[in-house]
Amino acid sequence: MVRQYPFGFVLAVADGIGSDKNSEYASMSAVSAVHDVFSTITVDEIEHVSEKMSARFTELMSEAPMKEAGTTCIFCAHTETLGLVLGQIGDGICCGRIEDQPFILKEKDSEFSNIVEPLSVAHMPCEWTVVQYRGVSKVKLMLATDGIADDIIPGKEIAFSDYLLSAIEALPDDEKENKLREIIDKWETPNSNDDKTIALYSYE
């Protein structure tokens, strides 16, 4: 989910663990939790953003048919008061350039494909990776779930992010989303059937 608010931008991508409707509910709850928290969080509370997101996720999952369902989640929030806040739990990737410097939020640490520590009520407390940058003037980021991240050749993450962003930015606004969908629909890794979700953020 990508939204522009009066206070700035919030982007979140998530991938439910497993393939049933409970995992879909978990991924939607994770994305909603990110947006809900950043809609209200203050500068003084930012160091507790992980706990707040986990708590909000737990509240949303209280109505889920299966509370054990888990999900990964990657987010980017860019606001005037907070600066740039990036976070991740589970696999997937957040990478690109901040002030033209290459950036990867979290190196791939999963032992094998789809073996992750998810965001899940059953696994609380959950460990997020969160970083915050103040006063950034140039950001170009790609957020993607593991259906995309797993297929990127190690060492090519930043280059791929650069490639995608420059390809999409060059297009008129009404063609950007369709082009991104086309790239995903024509994904070149054979038999790569994991769900693919991607969000791009460019600020200058």
Add this chain to the structure above:
Amino acid sequence: MEMMGDFIYTEAKPLPVILLLDTSGSMSRDDNIGTMNRAVREMLMDFKSAANSEASISVAIVVFGHKTGIYMPLTDIKDIDVESISMTADGMTPLGLALDITKKMIEDKTQIPSRAYRPTVVLVSDGEPNDEWQGPLDRFMNEGRSSKCYRMAMGIGAGSQGRSYDILRSFISNGEYVFSASDANGISKFFQYVSMSTTGRATSANPNLIPKAASVLKLESGGAGTVSSGESQSDDDIPGDLFAF
């Protein structure tokens, strides 16, 4: 001009299968080594037939006997010359050394990248090891990436009894049987089981989901084989019923 193929893999995620095979001198008894060679070749042919699957099967063979080491490095199934598989039996049973060699392979992300599905490791032995095996087994089971592999095991003849059974029982993953074969037919059936389990994973929407041994063997519908409690010398309560073909 840059293309997507410059940045992303153009081959499917690998599903590694590592065979850890006893080639000690006793495997020449009743030509068990010949039977094992034929069974491995048939299994590899089955893997080749699982084309267009979710995962791309790759296979490595580590042998332990007079020559202990990598008989075949991790190789994509499409590149394996099946007819060249012809192991010979000679020497002692250095299982510990073989476990260390296998673990080193598994921990190497240039050989098994983190995009790979959980590897399956298959141990076959016809007797007790006679090197320092406890430390290597403990490291294999409890440390690093090898501890997350899916593990199966078969004992041939005496290799599925007493202390040998205890070692195999320690090795296997939860929910697996310790398989026992007393003749060529049993050895062949075990490798057919490995083949069914692996191709089932490779063609599944989630290759990390391990099919239950009982469902692969179709035990509920009267599949052939006998399940019993193994003859353990240990008082430890470790799961792993004995399945005799």
